[in-house]
Amino acid sequence: MEIFTQTKVDFMRSWKGAVALSLVLIVVALGSLLVRGLNFGIDFTGGTLLEVSYEQPAELSSIRSTLVEAGYEGAVVQHVGTSRDVLIRLAPREGVSTAQLSERVMAALRASDDQLQMRRQEFVGPQVGDELVERGGLALLYALLGILVYVALRFEKRFAVGSVAALVHDVILTLGFFSLLQLEFDLTIMAAILAVIGYSLNDTIVVFDRIRENFRKMRKGSSADVVNASLNQTLSRTVLTSGTTALVLLALFFLGGELIHGFATALLVGVLVGTYSSIYIASPVLLALGVSREDLLPVEKEGAEQEEPLP
DSSP: OHHHHTOOOOGGGGHHHHHHHHHHHHHHHHHHHHHTOOEEOHHHHOEEEEEEEOSSOOOHHHHHHHHHHTTOTTOEEEEESEEEEEEEEEOOOTTOOHHHHHHHHHHHHHTTOTTOEEEEEEEEOHHHHHHHHHHHHHHHHHHHHHHHHHHHHHSOHHHHHHHHHHHHHHHHHHHHHHHHHTOEEOHHHHHHHHHHHHHHHHHHHHHHHHHHHHHHHOOSSOHHHHHHHHHHHTHHHHHHHHHHHHHHHHHHHHHSOHHHHHHHHHHHHHHHHHHHHHHHTHHHHHHHTTOOHHHHSOOOOTTTTTOOOOO
16 A cells, blocks of 8 residues: 555546557447447357256256357356256257247257156347347437536536546447457346446546646646646555456456356456556547646635634
8 A cells, every 4th residue: 555655656647548458448349249240149149048957956067058059159148046057058050940840949959868757948139139228328328418518517518528528438349359350249248238237337426636736736737737636645545446457358358157257257358458548548539638726626715815703
């Protein structure tokens, strides 16, 4: 803690280079999203859902291996209710009906356990997936608009622009990461994106709070000096919070299993990008918009000087 509180890093000295790097990454991310798109999972594309029951506790890794050997890569396998009940989600296949797909999957699974029973069979059409994409996008948009209003009321409209710029930066880069690597994008990843927005906003608000406080306290120095001082004063908090969060996410990434792997990946990328943006995106936007000490001083009431103290 003491080491970080004594730092005097000139963050704003390189803010133009950092912003230029971010713009390049945003262009790459948007290009990938336009050309390659996202690799939507079954939650969005639709598919077949099977619920099966075993007499003994089922090993999910063994079931996944059996499905891969049978040619059903990418199937989502998870426990539901008890360790003996398993939910299997399969992507749709051209020329194969839901009934045929279910029969083939059950035949492959019964080759290793003939006591297997099918409890439920459902088909989720692609129209449901389109609705989820639309609602997910609207959720992101409403979150950003709400944040814009909140920060504008709590601080000042230019602070709101800076915070939303950082959040848009974080969302685009995280989505671009999944697009470039063609990692599966499902509802858990959408939830992680919304969590990233909350985390990044919290980090940005802490920095903005200190910037506003220092603009009122520091009588000397330019706006860049005030921003630098604020970033250095909050650096220990930023490093400790991001570091401990990253450690938890790394544990989830390596030990959490396949179902939570994508969720942990999205959060890990989002936390790293969000920490960077609170320093090199949100704060530089304030300087670019010309925020100064006068903008944050409390407004004096007219005639305050003429008012006499009460007896």
